[in-house]
Each structure stands twice: as C-alpha cells, then as structure tokens.
Amino acid sequence: QKEVEQNSGPLSVPEGAIASLNCTYSDRVSQSFFWYRQYSGKSPELIMSIYSNGDKEDGRFTAQLNKASQYVSLLIRDSQPSDSATYLCAVRSGNTGKLIFGQGTTLQVKP
Amino acid sequence: DAGITQSPRHKVTETGTPVTLRCHQTENHRYMYWYRQDPGHGLRLIHYSYGVKDTDKGEVSDGYSVSRSKTEDFLLTLESATSSQTSVYFCAISGQLNTEAFFGQGTRLTVV
Numbered sequence: 001q002k003e004v005e006q007n008s009g010p011l012s013v014p015e016g017a018i019a020s021l022n023c024t025y026s027d028r029v030s031q032s033f034f035w036y037r038q039y040s041g042k043s044p045e046l047i048m049s050i051y052s053n054g055d056k057e058d059g060r061f062t063a064q065l066n067k068a069s070q071y072v073s074l075l076i077r078d079s080q081p082s083d084s085a086t087y088l089c090a091v092r093s094g095n096t097g098k099l100i101f102g103q104g105t106t107l108q109v110k111p
Numbered sequence: 112d113a114g115i116t117q118s119p120r121h122k123v124t125e126t127g128t129p130v131t132l133r134c135h136q137t138e139n140h141r142y143m144y145w146y147r148q149d150p151g152h153g154l155r156l157i158h159y160s161y162g163v164k165d166t167d168k169g170e171v172s173d174g175y176s177v178s179r180s181k182t183e184d185f186l187l188t189l190e191s192a193t194s195s196q197t198s199v200y201f202c203a204i205s206g207q208l209n210t211e212a213f214f215g216q217g218t219r220l221t222v223v
Contacts, residue, residue, distance in 0.1 A: 003170075008151065032209040043201060043214040044154070051209065088153060090212075097142050097161050097208050098169070103153035 003027060004091050006102035014110055019076040021105050023089030026070065032092040033065055035074045037085045038104070044088055048074065079109045114138050117202050117215040124222055130189040132218050134202030136182075142205040143185040144212065145169075145177060147198040154201065160185055192222045 004025045013019045021035075032051055036044035048063040050056045050072065056063045062075040072091075076083055089102040114137030124130050134143060142161055146154040146169075156169030158177040166177050174196060176188045189196055199219050203212040 006153075032211075034211055043217055046211050046213070049211050090154075092209060096167065097205070098156065098159060098167070099142075099144055099203070099205070099212055100156060100170070101146070101154040103151065 002102070003100045004089055004102040006087075006089050006105050008103055008105060010106040010108050012108045012110060013079050015079060015081060017079050017109075019079045019083065019107055019109070021074040021076075021087050021089075021107070023072045023074075023091075023102050024070055025072070025089075025091045025100075027091065027093060027100075028067075028070065029095055030091045030093055033063070033072045034090040034092070035061075035063060035072075036088040036090060036101075038088060039085045047087075076107075079107075081109050081111050083107060084109045115202060115204055115213060115215040117200075117218050119218060120216065121219045122221070124192050124220070126193060126222055127191050130192050130220065130222075132187045132200055132202075132220070134185045134187070134204075134215060136185075136204045138204060138206065139182060140204040140206040141182075142208075142212070143179065144203040144205075145175075145185065145187045146201045146203065147171065147196075148201060148217075149198050157187065157200075189220075192220075194222050196220065197222045 050063040086104040144159040145157040202215040205212040
C-alpha cells in the first residue's frame, strides 16, 4: 500500500463547476498536508496547506482534512480552463520531516 | 521565488557512468529533498536531509546516494547510471518541520 494515494484521473469538469480531488494517507502520525499544482513541464507549486481537522478556504480553493478517516480533499470552485493541471497531494511526517507525494490527479476543465 | 538552483538542468549520460546532480539553496532552510518524477508515478522521494550530514532514505533510494556537507548544498549521486534512472529530478527545500516545501526547476536526466 502506498503511503499517499490519489485517483490518477483524468477528472474532467465543465468550466464553472466544482472540482473535487481526494487523497488518502496511511501514516497516522502525519501532521502536515499540502496540495500542489503542476503544469506540464513545470515544477510543482504550492496551492494550500492544512494542519488541523476541518476546512481551510483560500479564494476558489478549499482544503478539507479528516485525520480520523485519514483523508484530505481539495475543492476548486468556479473551475477555469487555466486550472487544468496535475494536482499533487503531499503528506509530511511530524516526526521525521519526510514529505511523501501521491501520484497526482490530472484535472481537465472544459470550456 | 525561493532561492533554489538545480544543476545541470539537462544531462545525457551513458549507462554505467557516475552522475552527480546539485541542489543549491540560499534560504538557509534545514530540510532538503530529492525526488524523481516519471509518468504515472507522481513524485517519488529518493533521499532527504534534515541537517548537515543528516540524511535518510526515501521510497526509491536504491542506486542513489546523497551528501550534505553544508547547509546550502545537497548532492545526489548515481554511482553507475542505468536506463531506469532516466527521469526528471526535483529538489525541494523546507524551513521548518511542518511547513511547506518549495521546488527547484528540475533536472532532466537521460541515460543512454
């Protein structure tokens, strides 16, 4: 079992819709959770970080964390074609600093 | 942008030769990471460092070694390159135990 799992997709949504991306993790001592966006041929860039249970909103993005169920999700409201990219979930161990990524979910937003 | 420089940016090498990739940071961050990225696999952790001369293995460390003799540099060495090590390699840095990491521009390595 991989430490961090994501559905590789592609996830296709129409422009203006809500995109929902999910991630599960196996290490219960994980303390920090991140969502990165990566465009083809580019480096990953940070979108959101979340550290405690519940929701965290930043503009059109909302990250949700449920430590009891060991999952993290990212909602993108009013999806735009420019949101088309690969979204990477990352989980960091609170003990060692090790940072593990899922395989990424490809999002396609169709005009 | 975080001050991270990877070198070289592109490299073609022959099977069996040693290769060293360099990650240089100007942020004085404690944590440094090396990842490889291949289609369908996302980012896979090779090795990481939590301080000068303090390193640990990641998910795919076989065939790779690292060294960190000073805060700003983290070197990744392929002792004897194989075609399976053809990949894009990313370096990342992070300042605190539970804060976000920032990535370098990547190195595209081709082993022929």
